[in-house]
Amino acid sequence: MVTDAHKDWSEYLPLALWAYRTTRHGTIGVTPFSLVYGVEAVLPAEIEVPTARILLDEARDREAGLQELEEKREVVGSKMEEYHRRLALAYDKHVRPRVFLEGDLVLKSVDAVMRKMSLPKWTPKWEGPYIVSEVHPNGHCILLDPDHGTTTGPINFKYVKKYYA
Structure with a gap:
C-alpha cells in the first residue's frame, strides 16, 4: 500500500481509520462508529445495492434508535468496567505488598x-x-x-x- 519512500501514508489514513471505526472491538463488543452515531456504518457497496439492513433502517423510528443507543452505551460501559476490574486483578497478582512494622x-x-x-x-x-x-x-x-x-x-x-x- 505505502510506497518505498513512506511519504504517502496520509493518503491511506482515512481508509485505516474507516476500518478501525467499523470493526467490532472485542473489549466493548460493538463498533466505535455505532457508539457515536447510534447505527452501524453504511458501507459504500450497500449504497449501490441496498441490503435488508438498509431498507429496515429507513423505516425504524428515530426515538427508538436513540433509546437503543443509550442502552448500548450502558452495556458498553458495564463491559468496560468489567474489563478494567479484570485488568486490575491480573496486575494485583504480581504486586508484592510492602509490610513495615514499628521499630524496623x-x-x-x-x-x-x-x-x-x-x-x-x-x-x-x-x-x-x-x-x-x-x-x-x-x-x-x-x-x-x-x-x-x-x-x-x-x-x-x-x-x-x-x-x-
Whole structure:
C-alpha cells in the first residue's frame, strides 16, 4: 500500500481509520462508529445495492434508535468496567505488598529522587538508616532519624526499603 519512500501514508489514513471505526472491538463488543452515531456504518457497496439492513433502517423510528443507543452505551460501559476490574486483578497478582512494622530499620529515598530530579551518576539514592516510628494502613509511615532524634513527614512505602544490618 505505502510506497518505498513512506511519504504517502496520509493518503491511506482515512481508509485505516474507516476500518478501525467499523470493526467490532472485542473489549466493548460493538463498533466505535455505532457508539457515536447510534447505527452501524453504511458501507459504500450497500449504497449501490441496498441490503435488508438498509431498507429496515429507513423505516425504524428515530426515538427508538436513540433509546437503543443509550442502552448500548450502558452495556458498553458495564463491559468496560468489567474489563478494567479484570485488568486490575491480573496486575494485583504480581504486586508484592510492602509490610513495615514499628521499630524496623529502613532506608529512605533522597528528596531529589522523590521529586523526580536528576542526580549525578555516583550520588547515593538512599539515605539512612531510619527507624519506623508509625505505620499507617493507607501505605505511608513516619520515620525517626536516630542520629538527630527528629521525625520525618509521612512517606509513601514506595520511597522506603528495608535496611539489613
